[in-house]
Amino acid sequence: xxxxxxxxxxxxxxxxxxxxxxxxxxxxxxxxxxxxxxxxxxxxxxxxxxxxxxxxxxxxxxxxxxxxxxxxxxxxxxxxxxxxxxxxxxxxxxxxxxxxxxxxxxxxxxxxxxxxxxxxxxxxxxxxxxxxxxxxxxxxxxxxxxxxxxxxxxxxxxxxxxxxxxxxxxxxxxxxxxxxxxxxxxxxxxxxxxxxxxxxxxxxxxxxxxxxxxxxxxxxxxxxxxxxxxxxxxxxxxxxxxxxxxxxxxxxxxxxxxxxxxxxxxxxxxxxxxxxxxxxxxxxxxxxxxxxxxxxxxxxxxxxxxxxxxxxxxxxxxxxxxxxxxxxxxxxxxxxx
Amino acid sequence: xxxxxxxxxxxxxxxxxxxxxxxxxxxxxxxxxxxxxxxxxxxxxxxxxxxxxxxxxxxxxxxxxxxxxxxxxxxxxxxxxxxxxxxxxxxxxxxxxxxxxxxxxxxxxxxxxxxxxxxxxxxxxxxxxxxxxxxxxxxxxxxxxxxxxxxxxxxxxxxxxxxxxxxxxxxxxxxxxxxxxxxxxxxxxxxxxxxxxxxxxxxxxxxxxxxxxxxxxxxxxxxxxxxxxxxxxxxxxxxxxxxxxxxxxxxxxxxxxxxxxxxxxxxxxxxxxxxxxxxxxxxxxxxxxxxxxxxxxxxxxxxxxxxxxxxxxxxxxxxxxxxxxxxxxxxxxxxxxxxxxxxxxxxxxxxxxxxxxxxxxxxxxxxxxxxxxxxxxxxxxxx
Numbered sequence: 001x002x003x004x005x006x007x008x009x010x011x012x013x014x015x016x017x018x019x020x021x022x023x024x025x026x027x028x029x030x031x032x033x034x035x036x037x038x039x040x041x042x043x044x045x046x047x048x049x050x051x052x053x054x055x056x057x058x059x060x061x062x063x064x065x066x067x068x069x070x071x072x073x074x075x076x077x078x079x080x081x082x083x084x085x086x087x088x089x090x091x092x093x094x095x096x097x098x099x100x101x102x103x104x105x106x107x108x109x110x111x112x113x114x115x116x117x118x119x120x121x122x123x124x125x126x127x128x129x130x131x132x133x134x135x136x137x138x139x140x141x142x143x144x145x146x147x148x149x150x151x152x153x154x155x156x157x158x159x160x161x162x163x164x165x166x167x168x169x170x171x172x173x174x175x176x177x178x179x180x181x182x183x184x185x186x187x188x189x190x191x192x193x194x195x196x197x198x199x200x201x202x203x204x205x206x207x208x209x210x211x212x213x214x215x216x217x218x219x220x221x222x223x224x225x226x227x228x229x230x231x232x233x234x235x236x237x238x239x240x241x242x243x244x245x246x247x248x249x250x251x252x253x254x255x256x257x258x259x260x261x262x263x264x265x266x267x268x269x270x271x272x273x274x275x276x277x278x279x280x281x282x283x284x285x286x287x288x289x290x291x292x293x294x295x296x297x298x299x300x301x302x303x304x305x306x307x308x309x310x311x312x313x314x315x316x317x318x319x320x321x322x323x324x325x326x327x328x329x330x331x332x333x334x335x336x337x
Numbered sequence: 338x339x340x341x342x343x344x345x346x347x348x349x350x351x352x353x354x355x356x357x358x359x360x361x362x363x364x365x366x367x368x369x370x371x372x373x374x375x376x377x378x379x380x381x382x383x384x385x386x387x388x389x390x391x392x393x394x395x396x397x398x399x400x401x402x403x404x405x406x407x408x409x410x411x412x413x414x415x416x417x418x419x420x421x422x423x424x425x426x427x428x429x430x431x432x433x434x435x436x437x438x439x440x441x442x443x444x445x446x447x448x449x450x451x452x453x454x455x456x457x458x459x460x461x462x463x464x465x466x467x468x469x470x471x472x473x474x475x476x477x478x479x480x481x482x483x484x485x486x487x488x489x490x491x492x493x494x495x496x497x498x499x500x501x502x503x504x505x506x507x508x509x510x511x512x513x514x515x516x517x518x519x520x521x522x523x524x525x526x527x528x529x530x531x532x533x534x535x536x537x538x539x540x541x542x543x544x545x546x547x548x549x550x551x552x553x554x555x556x557x558x559x560x561x562x563x564x565x566x567x568x569x570x571x572x573x574x575x576x577x578x579x580x581x582x583x584x585x586x587x588x589x590x591x592x593x594x595x596x597x598x599x600x601x602x603x604x605x606x607x608x609x610x611x612x613x614x615x616x617x618x619x620x621x622x623x624x625x626x627x628x629x630x631x632x633x634x635x636x637x638x639x640x641x642x643x644x645x646x647x648x649x650x651x652x653x654x655x656x657x658x659x660x661x662x663x664x665x666x667x668x669x670x671x672x673x674x675x676x677x678x679x680x681x682x683x684x685x686x687x688x689x690x691x692x693x694x695x696x697x698x699x700x701x702x703x704x705x706x707x708x709x710x711x712x713x714x715x716x717x718x719x720x
Contacts, residue, residue: 070589153701155650
């Protein structure tokens with residue numbers, strides 16, 4: 001064990017060392033190979049232009065190389081694999097796609113992903129907005145925000161354990177140790193194994209992600225609320241607007257773009273949702289989602305890379321509009337600089 | 338927004354604000370709190386009563402037997418002395434001589450028990466005295482209600498650390514996380530500086546690609562990288578699931594956000610400082626090391642926390658790029674495995690889960706400011 005700790009520390013040192021050697025070495029080499037000097041006819045020759053043309057690429061090379069290997073190439077390769085058989089060597093045309101839209105489990109997965117997309121970003125944003133708004137009005141607001149924000153630090157798997165305990169079910173004769181069933185029994189109902197009840201169990205899994213993402217929405221929206229000019233609010237109040245009118249007519253319109261950013265960010269998280277389903281049900285009882293199905297096919301019977309790749313591509317296609325929107329937004333920001 | 342909007346005029350509104358916020362905060366904290374309390378409970382109590390009962394004293398009924406042979410003769414009287422409650426923190430609430438009559442007597446009362454005078458004190462000590470000798474067939478039962486104070490123990494933690502391999506998984510998680518946090522920072526910082534302050538053809542396009550890569554789902558990368566790692570493993574006769582492999586994978590997946598965040602921060606540094614340094618003859622390399630890096634510490638810290646939490650909490654990448662042997666399994670994988678194999682052993686699950694979320698929670702509460710700043714700057718990616 002000590003050996004492992006040492007090797008990890010060594011890796012950190014080696015990683016930093018290698019990076020430093022590369023950056024120092026390549027820059028030193030550049031200065032040596034393209035120095036200022038005298039040309040054959042004795043004129044002073046500045047090679048600064050050459051150095052300035054090359055140096056950016058020395059700075060960029062490691063990042064671009066890793067991005068190319070770990071993100072750009074895989075996107076191309078996964079797209080290719082989706083047209084090939086399980087080992088990626090037999091071209092099968094669209095048959096993976098035909099399979100994907102006709103397979104009952106995948107149909108459930110797609111339906112569930114759509115449900116997740118409808119429910120989680122909207123509720124997280126709404127709860128985040130409510131907490132951000134209310135917390136600014138009470139003296140203990142910062143503590144409240146900190147506590148609501150806390151689940152952001154907890155892993156999806158850790159959160160799954162926490163909530164599986166909340167949903168826990170014992171037989172009807174036993175004492176219920178899960179909060180939900182204890183409440184149900186206290187109110188005179190029958191305890192249920194909630195996680196196994198098809199369709200509705202999806203919403204119980206969504207609760208976990210909402211619980212985690214509300215803190216994120218709250219932090220971003222809270223900052224946006226602070227940016228709303230005081231004058232606009234006061235002017236409305238002087239005109240006799242009610243508190244609710246101020247909130248919905250004055251404040252909300254001014255933070256719409258932030259709400260949109262929060263919404264899309266959570267949407268991306270939701271599209272990739274894997275850990276919660278894998279830990280809570282592993283896709284049983286009608287809770288399958290695309291990302292879990294993808295991992296399943298990636299490893300099932302030695303792995304079907306064609307089908308796994310096809311499922312990954314489904315997620316990618318759903319992300320593309322957001323990607324384009326992001327790049328547009330970024331370019332608009334750059335133009336304003 | 339300020340407190341004046343709802344606050345001062347409407348007291349009902351103010352009250353409502355407090356109540357709604359309190360309910361929401363309770364909903365957001367109670368699940369974690371329940372896990373923490375449960376992990377500290379005795380494992381037999383954990384599965385027989387809800388964790389919320391552990392916070393107050395619970396009452397339990399019990400019975401004890403008095404037998405003739407236990408009496409001793411002291412100064413011509415027959416006496417039996419003892420203690421029903423071995424645990425000093427427990428208390429007698431009431432007692433009775435039949436099962437249906439548990440609350441008949443308060444502690445300290447003296448009652449007739451067959452031929453004897455019987456006294457039961459609050460701390461559980463009792464005495465039965467008789468002037469006559471005790472008949473051979475004397476056997477009496479005393480029923481009592483005892484108050485058990487909340488009891489907490491670290492036994493569950495000791496158990497998972499000693500026999501479930503959580504200690505090893507903890508070390509493994511650190512082994513993955515530290516290099517996977519440090520390596521991307523340096524690489525990204527150089528690239529970010531180039532994007533912010535150097536002129537080269539294709540700068541706008543390349544950075545737009547980085548922005549695009551921010552949202553590429555991990556799932557797109559997994560299969561090709563797994564195939565690549567397997568091939569490299571076979572070609573060179575090395576294992577395909579290695580720590581080096583996952584460090585580089587996390588570096589790749591974290592780089593777009595790192596470059597994006599750092600470029601925005603470094604690009605926002607005052608132009609005069611950088612240009613005047615260059616006029617003094619400093620090269621880009623000098624400017625970067627002596628000026629930009631020290632000034633960028635807040636942004637570097639933001640990204641470091643982001644990446645640390647991300648890697649520590651990751652399950653998917655670990656599942657694909659690391660083995661499941663005890664020398665490589667990380668906490669999240671281990672937890673998922675325990676959920677499957679020990680799904681009803683809540684003493685194991687709760688304590689293991691708490692160990693796995695302890696480090697992120699500490700980092701989170703200690704460095705929340707930087708974390709929030711990172712979130713605000715990079716809210717296009719999000720986990």
